[in-house]
Amino acid sequence: MKKFLNDPKNFVDEMLEGIYLANSDVTYVNDDKRCYVKASPKPGKVGIATGGGSGHLPLFLGYVGEGMLDGAAVGGVFQSPSAEQMLEVTKYIDQGAGVLYIYGNYTGDIINFDMATELADMEDIKVLSVVGNDDVASSVVGEEHKRRGVAGIFFLYKAAGAASEEGMSLEEVARVAEKAKDRTRTIGVALSSCVIPEIGKPSFEIGADEMEIGMGIHGENGISRKKLTAADPLVDEMMDKIFAEQDYKAGDGVAILVNGLGGTPLEELYILFRRVHQLMSERKVNVKHVWIGEFATSMEMAGASVSVLHLDDELDRLMAAKADTPFFKHFAK
Amino acid sequence: MKKFLNDPKNFVDEMLEGIYLANSDVTYVNDDKRCYVKASPKPGKVGIATGGGSGHLPLFLGYVGEGMLDGAAVGGVFQSPSAEQMLEVTKYIDQGAGVLYIYGNYTGDIINFDMATELADMEDIKVLSVVGNDDVASSVVGEEHKRRGVAGIFFLYKAAGAASEEGMSLEEVARVAEKAKDRTRTIGVALSSCVIPEIGKPSFEIGADEMEIGMGIHGENGISRKKLTAADPLVDEMMDKIFAEQDYKAGDGVAILVNGLGGTPLEELYILFRRVHQLMSERKVNVKHVWIGEFATSMEMAGASVSVLHLDDELDRLMAAKADTPFFKHFAK
Known part of the structure; x- marks a missing residue:
């Protein structure tokens, strides 16, 4: 360990x-x-x-x-x-x-x-x-x-x-x-396990070229395990699950959270976000608030999740407000 | 990859x-x-x-x-x-x-x-x-x-x-x-390699129970490779290198940056910081500014570094000032 x-x-x-x-x-x-x-x-x-x-x-x-x-x-x-x-x-x-x-x-x-x-x-x-x-x-x-x-x-x-x-x-x-x-939906994908300190070994095995879509943040089973694809088709597949549930109309606003599970470089989260933004733009949905980084991790697990909040005026205002915690800082806009 | x-x-x-x-x-x-x-x-x-x-x-x-x-x-x-x-x-x-x-x-x-x-x-x-x-x-x-x-x-x-x-x-x-x-000194320790995308495999090998003290953020050689120890003796060894160079006197102030190299959970950085703070307190040095997280990474490399800035009044004031970038936010104190 x-x-x-x-x-x-x-x-x-x-x-x-x-x-x-x-x-x-x-x-x-x-x-x-x-x-x-x-x-x-x-x-x-x-x-x-x-x-x-x-x-x-x-x-x-x-x-x-x-x-x-x-x-x-x-x-x-x-x-x-x-x-x-x-x-x-x-x-x-x-x-x-x-x-x-x-x-x-x-x-x-x-x-x-x-x-x-x-x-x-x-x-x-x-x-x-x-x-x-x-x-x-x-x-x-x-x-x-x-x-x-x-x-x-x-x-x-x-x-x-x-x-x-x-x-x-x-x-x-x-x-x-x-x-x-x-109005919030999330879909995740895991690339590796994490190690719980008192156990000292990976919680589960996953192949060197595999990913698991939908895995939970404690390693709970997802909906499909398969060969890791390129980032854009992966995001497309993930976002299909979200688009199927929330009716984002042209002109609507959303907040996006691209979250790293612990072991994934920040660079890669921006590559994922780029595609999420493209998909929203195709639908003429306004991406009004964006947070990218580690917000909910599973120790050192490699992987990411995308969360979308479908805004209304009230939620838009509340997302913009100041927050100041030791771990999360947001200047009011 | x-x-x-x-x-x-x-x-x-x-x-x-x-x-x-x-x-x-x-x-x-x-x-x-x-x-x-x-x-x-x-x-x-x-x-x-x-x-x-x-x-x-x-x-x-x-x-x-x-x-x-x-x-x-x-x-x-x-x-x-x-x-x-x-x-x-x-x-x-x-x-x-x-x-x-x-x-x-x-x-x-x-x-x-x-x-x-x-x-x-x-x-x-x-x-x-x-x-x-x-x-x-x-x-x-x-x-x-x-x-x-x-x-x-x-x-x-x-x-x-x-x-x-x-x-x-x-x-x-x-x-x-x-x-x-x-007035700034840093010492790092690496636990794993990173993978450069265009190369697709780890830049170097490191044993399953090994660490390398002093490794650079591109995988440059450090000063010693050995079996990973518990966190407290590791921090003691790392901080000895810094204490040997900067004369922190009782009553002096410092700013501390505990930096994750990419693949190390935030939890572990706080365990490292805890010991850094103990060592400073033993010397009656005031830890006046603290940043803990990922500030300079090597993709998904597991590891961490500790940086210490020996403050004077001017540097203390400048550390406290507001900063607001997409990646770093600090409310003025």
């Missing part, structure tokens, strides 16, 4: 120590480094929390900061945090206006966030939830509730975070997140 | 197309996509240009933007751009106050930037140069002029860019860059 680490058991907590030493804008509560929160909560603002397994940086905790989220409960690598950890985060970030949970559609996370919601209710904290399920490869149309949440959750964070900064109520922030969810 | 690309010959130009499609703040001159410039130069400001081979994103062009650089000439993967390309960038970014070149210490770049300086002189554009040579592994003390420029050039860009935004003269901006250069 070629990793920079000490004892694999300490991987997550030493990483968290590094993050806290690097950034005074974030801290932790309940004497538990895995209960990660913004150091200065904003009185009266709706709190937004997320959570999930480690190994996906900047997901999840990387989006805690101004204009985005207020806290995140962090689990071991690819493991859900506990309901108690989520509750501690919730109690800290509640500033009297309630708390919205935004997290990905995974069984462990659902169980724990649901339990945290009940525990918060006993503390008289009102909690609503929006569950990201943007991965079009993980189930068919009509069964969207079975789909995994992947990189497109970024758009939910961005929209809800900006809405909360604008002073919207809990119900309004949840409405915005739900709308962003309904 | 597992890469997202079309014809490898078009790798650089398709990547550039993607960048221009994604960002309206940058453009190109002389009808040559490799002559990359800020779309709106600021009248009267000293222009700052860099240049070098592709394959290192966000180096080099990624630092073109507000508070950083004004232009960059871009070569093929790991190849220097031409003197003519540098001249075209220089002509465009000169706003009457002259141009500073900041680039890394590589033979091809030196030849071409020197020639561009002569060509610019014939056009009555005053040019000064500062050549980054921060890699302590690439030559001994007393022969610093033989050292390669690596990730620490980021500090030169940041300092000079902020100085230029403040309205300093060409000579003053060059003085600031030269000072940042004198």
Whole structure:
């Protein structure tokens, strides 16, 4: 295993120590480094929390900061945090206006966030939830509730975070997140496995000339494994899945996220984006917001995903708003 | 070769197309996509240009933007751009106050930037140069002029860019860059090779349990190849090389850049930073600015480098200033 680490058991907590030493804008509560929160909560603002397994940086905790989220409960690598950890985060970030949970559609996370919601209710904290399920490869149309949440959750964070900064109520922030969810689609492709530190070897095998379209960010099965093609036909095939589901009309606006899974050079993400932009231009769809880089990774996995948010005026405004976290910075436009 | 690309010959130009499609703040001159410039130069400001081979994103062009650089000439993967390309960038970014070149210490770049300086002189554009040579592994003390420029050039860009935004003269901006250069040291470690698209196979071999301390960002030989150790003793060994050269006294301030070479997860960079911070704290040195992520890569190479800038009051102020490029965003503090 070629990793920079000490004892694999300490991987997550030493990483968290590094993050806290690097950034005074974030801290932790309940004497538990895995209960990660913004150091200065904003009185009266709706709190937004997320959570999930480690190994996906900047997901999840990387989006805690101004204009985005207020806290995140962090689990071991690819493991859900506990309901108690989520509750501690919730109690800290509640500033009297309630708390919205935004997290990905995974069984462990659902169980724990649901339990945290009940525990918060006993503390008289009102909690609503929006569950990201943007991965079009993980189930068919009509069964969207079975789909995994992947990189497109970024758009939910961005929209809800900006809405909360604008002073919207809990119900309004949840409405915005739900709308962003309904209008977000993601498709990914993996070229290599990742290595979980405590396991020390690749999670799965993939041939030297193979790719897997639709693989999940924990290595879950995709929809097809085949020989790696050139970038343009690959993007065409990926985008067909997205175009089949969202009716982007001429003149519509979209936000695009081209996400690297960890081991793919930034250069290649721009080559993928180039083709995505061409396909949008052919349809006369306006690419109004673009983010390209690593936004939701699987450790050192080689691969990429494309997420598209179908904008309306409100989402367009919220995408343009300022965000400033240790891992994500966006100047207002 | 597992890469997202079309014809490898078009790798650089398709990547550039993607960048221009994604960002309206940058453009190109002389009808040559490799002559990359800020779309709106600021009248009267000293222009700052860099240049070098592709394959290192966000180096080099990624630092073109507000508070950083004004232009960059871009070569093929790991190849220097031409003197003519540098001249075209220089002509465009000169706003009457002259141009500073900041680039890394590589033979091809030196030849071409020197020639561009002569060509610019014939056009009555005053040019000064500062050549980054921060890699302590690439030559001994007393022969610093033989050292390669690596990730620490980021500090030169940041300092000079902020100085230029403040309205300093060409000579003053060059003085600031030269000072940042004198006070910057970098040490790297590589765990795997990268693959140049037109070659299609790893540039070198390295054993499954080996690391090479001091390897260059094009795979140049380092100072020792041995079995990969745990992160903390590795950082201790790396930092010894830096501590041997710069006299950081109790109470001094430093800026730290922990840079991933492309294939190393962000989580691991924070584990490395944690130990760097511990070593600085033991010496009562104040870590005042921290950047952790991918700042100068070698395609998909696994590995990392640590750069330290020994601050003074002026450099501290310049590090804190706003920067806003498509690849690097920093809110003023």
